[in-house]
Amino acid sequence: MDLVLTTFLKMAFILAVILGLVPVLIWAERKGSAFIQDRTGPNRAGIAGIRLAGLIHPIADVLKLLFKEDVRPAGVHRVMYALAPFLVFFVSLLTYAVIPFGDYLEVGGRRIPLVVADLDVGILYVLAIASLGTYGIVMGGWASNNKYTFLGAVRSTSQMISYEISMGLALMGLLLVSESLRLTDVVAGQGQLLWGFLPRWGVVVQPLGAILFMTAAFAETNRNPFDLPEGESELVSGYHLEYSSMKFALFFMAEYTNLVVASALIATLYFGGWNIPWLSRAVIEARAGVLLPALLAAHVAVCALAAALYLRRASRERGKFGDARDREPGLMAGVCVVAGLAGLAALALRPWEIGPAGASLLATVLQVGAFVGKVVFFCWFFIWVRWTLPRFRYDQLMHLGWKVMLPLALANLVVTAVVAAFV
Amino acid sequence: MNGKVHGYGGKMTLWERLYLGEIFRGLGITIRHVIRNLLHTGDMPTVQYPEEHRAYSPRFRGRHRLMKREDGTPRCVACMMCSTACPADCIHIVAEEHPDPAIEKAPASFEIDLLRCVYCGLCEEACPCDAIRMDTGIYDLAADSREKFWVDKEFLLNNTTDGTR
Incomplete structure (x- = not known):
């Protein structure tokens, strides 16, 4: 019973984080692309003048998509057409089951591992599910009965097949190093130090493998520079061309959940997962009396700085718009002040006298925070790359996959195997 | 034409054909734009149209x-x-x-x-x-x-x- 309850709680946590990240990522995509291209990006939609630099726009988008007509074109395969977006979204969430987002949570003397399903064959599971992702795209593309969606689906399949091989081979190099298929072991192994000072992260022991895996992850998520299945300049919008309303929104959300999954995988396999470099759990628990007040003080300082910046803006832009929007900087300054005061109140509760249970909780929170931070960084990295690189031509894509990455992945595997056998 | 492609610079060097270095150079360029625009939001050339209007020449032909x-x-x-x-x-x-x-x-x-x-x-x-x-x-x-x-x-x-x- 306990197991069921904790599993459901963990699943709820993961779902909340991913589904909460999706609108933020859509915002980051729009705002980031705007800033890269020297534009201001979305800044109009707001609730009572509160615009949060465009963060309200995803809410407006969702409302619009919910109320749009769900058009089903003539000639589609009804069942598969309806099933495809759900399959894409469902599969993109499945991978999460095996990704550890923290070490363990100590509740009343019991240690709850922070992973939904700690499978012995975690990495194989990840690869199996990742290849399922293309089924939804193929189904959607074929069932739409449209040549552009079909071409998008065909491209997606061939791309997936080509890059999955290098992805798997790159992962095998990592397996030889970590000596386990279980993802919690892979992460725990990355918590050690190499030669006493370097974190034993996957990217340190397998630099080529990390680059190959990340490149393949870009291809698997159909993100630029490998977004040929969408290829709007040739295929209108690719495999989801005939979808509208919430079915399209599901495809759109699946793209971003895939992004989060790929980022989480990169972080877990090659960038230490929930490990904080040079701050192991034992160190955090031993120094909790110093760390927590320092963190609270940093929080108060950041809040004070943000409040000061908002106040400066409020005084500079007084009456700029002549409507509710003028109140926004003042309100935000107020929110920052309240958050800062909450930090001060926590400081007044003598956090340096934290007990062992609190220290354990602090360590868990910090590790989960480190994992989420890494995931967010890689999500931003995906967006950053998308607005930096142009799309590959199709022959270049195949050339890179088969003639460059496959031999490199094989060479990486052989070298790793030789080193692992003799060292 | 005799099959030659005319473009920038012609043949790529080995460093350029390795992609990665050039990719990171490109990433550096884009992140510089992001940071500059984050720090100096007001300096962007965008005109916030309904609130702001671009100044036109006095010779501009508008409504009669x-x-x-x-x-x-x-x-x-x-x-x-x-x-x-x-x-x-x-x-x-x-x-x-x-x-x-x-x-x-x-x-x-x-x-x-x-x-x-x-x-x-x-x-x-x-x-x-x-x-x-x-x-x-x-x-x-x-x-x-x-x-x-x-x-x-x-x-x-x-x-x-x-x-x-």
């Missing part, structure tokens, strides 16, 4: 206006020069006798179909008494019916910020 005499009556003498010159046939004038015997005619009605107007400025140039001008600088024309774009004499006479300039 009719000039007034000192006594407030239209300067127009209903000579039909503008409607004759108009390539879009969008100026419609009905003439009447002016109460002042020194002035021959005045417009009983002076209507412009703004949807037909091509903003060429030929009416301005044709006018012998500087009665029609396009110097209001108004370019954001919007209405919810075609009829509202058919503007009459009263509208054109009061079609500027200070009316008589």
Whole structure:
């Protein structure tokens, strides 16, 4: 019973984080692309003048998509057409089951591992599910009965097949190093130090493998520079061309959940997962009396700085718009002040006298925070790359996959195997 | 042509063909733009349109206006020069006798179909008494019916910020 309850709680946590990240990522995509291209990006939609630099726009988008007509074109395969977006979204969430987002949570003397399903064959599971992702795209593309969606689906399949091989081979190099298929072991192994000072992260022991895996992850998520299945300049919008309303929104959300999954995988396999470099759990628990007040003080300082910046803006832009929007900087300054005061109140509760249970909780929170931070960084990295690189031509894509990455992945595997056998 | 591709620089060096270095150079360029725009949001060239307007040249041809005499009556003498010159046939004038015997005619009605107007400025140039001008600088024309774009004499006479300039 306990197991069921904790599993459901963990699943709820993961779902909340991913589904909460999706609108933020859509915002980051729009705002980031705007800033890269020297534009201001979305800044109009707001609730009572509160615009949060465009963060309200995803809410407006969702409302619009919910109320749009769900058009089903003539000639589609009804069942598969309806099933495809759900399959894409469902599969993109499945991978999460095996990704550890923290070490363990100590509740009343019991240690709850922070992973939904700690499978012995975690990495194989990840690869199996990742290849399922293309089924939804193929189904959607074929069932739409449209040549552009079909071409998008065909491209997606061939791309997936080509890059999955290098992805798997790159992962095998990592397996030889970590000596386990279980993802919690892979992460725990990355918590050690190499030669006493370097974190034993996957990217340190397998630099080529990390680059190959990340490149393949870009291809698997159909993100630029490998977004040929969408290829709007040739295929209108690719495999989801005939979808509208919430079915399209599901495809759109699946793209971003895939992004989060790929980022989480990169972080877990090659960038230490929930490990904080040079701050192991034992160190955090031993120094909790110093760390927590320092963190609270940093929080108060950041809040004070943000409040000061908002106040400066409020005084500079007084009456700029002549409507509710003028109140926004003042309100935000107020929110920052309240958050800062909450930090001060926590400081007044003598956090340096934290007990062992609190220290354990602090360590868990910090590790989960480190994992989420890494995931967010890689999500931003995906967006950053998308607005930096142009799309590959199709022959270049195949050339890179088969003639460059496959031999490199094989060479990486052989070298790793030789080193692992003799060292 | 003999099959050669003409482009930037020609053959790529080994470093460029390794992709990665150049990719990170590109990432550096884009992140510099992001940081600069984050720190100096106000310096972006974007004009926040409904609140801000771009400054146009005084020669910009915007919506028309009719000039007034000192006594407030239209300067127009209903000579039909503008409607004759108009390539879009969008100026419609009905003439009447002016109460002042020194002035021959005045417009009983002076209507412009703004949807037909091509903003060429030929009416301005044709006018012998500087009665029609396009110097209001108004370019954001919007209405919810075609009829509202058919503007009459009263509208054109009061079609500027200070009316008589």
